[in-house]
Amino acid sequence: MKKGFYILLIFFWAIPSGFAQLKTYSFEEAEKLSKENPKPFVVFIHTSWCNYCKMMQNSTFKNPEIINILNTNYYFIPLDAESKDDIRFNNHTFSFKPNGQNTGIHELAAALATINSQVVYPTITVLQSDLSIVFQKHSFLNGKQLLTILGKRK
Numbered sequence: 664m665k666k667g668f669y670i671l672l673i674f675f676w677a678i679p680s681g682f683a684q685l686k687t688y689s690f691e692e693a694e695k696l697s698k699e700n701p702k703p704f705v706v707f708i709h710t711s712w713c714n715y716c717k718m719m720q721n722s723t724f725k726n727p728e729i730i731n732i733l734n735t736n737y738y739f740i741p742l743d744a745e746s747k748d749d750i751r752f753n754n755h756t757f758s759f760k761p762n763g764q765n766t767g768i769h770e771l772a773a774a775l776a777t778i779n780s781q782v783v784y785p786t787i788t789v790l791q792s793d794l795s796i797v798f799q800k801h802s803f804l805n806g807k808q809l810l811t812i813l814g815k816r817k
Contacts, residue, residue, distance in 0.1 A: 683730045685739060690752040690771070693738035694794075701792035705737045705813070708776040708786040710744050715803040716785040726806040732813050737789075744772035744784065753794050776801070787812070 688696070693704055707724070709716035723729060733739045746769050747759045757771035768782065775796070776786035783801035787809070791797050798812065 685730045686734050688738045704790040705739050706788040707741045708772050713784040
């Protein structure tokens with residue numbers, strides 16, 4: 664018993680004190696919180712099969728500096744573009760729209776990720792607190808690139 668306690672104690676002592684976790688919100692949560700504390704939204708539009716999306720999830724969004732900026736200055740919302748769940752946002756209900764036998768896109772993903780009549784994954788979209796789109800970018804973004812974008816949007 665004592666041995667287990669000491670192992671647990673060493674484990675928690677070994678965790679870096681700067682360890683931070685990225686806070687994520689649903690659209691409904693972010694919209695509600697934004698009424699009391701207005702901040703821009705950063706929406707990460709991705710799919711489960713997109714390798715570049717996974718790379719961003721496993722590297723860019725694990726960067727402590729990015730986590731700090733997103734947690735402090737933004738509401739971060741990950742959006743699976745193939746989610747089948749309805750999303751209520753900005754007084755509208757958005758739904759999944761099939762476009763083939765086993766394919767489709769969520770209406771909200773299409774609205775936020777369409778640039779030049781094209782949807783590409785991953786996409787980062789920044790919304791002002793009034794819900795207007797102020798920035799969109801299709802492509803993998805490394806930590807340095809995203810920090811540059813977020814620095815311009817504070």
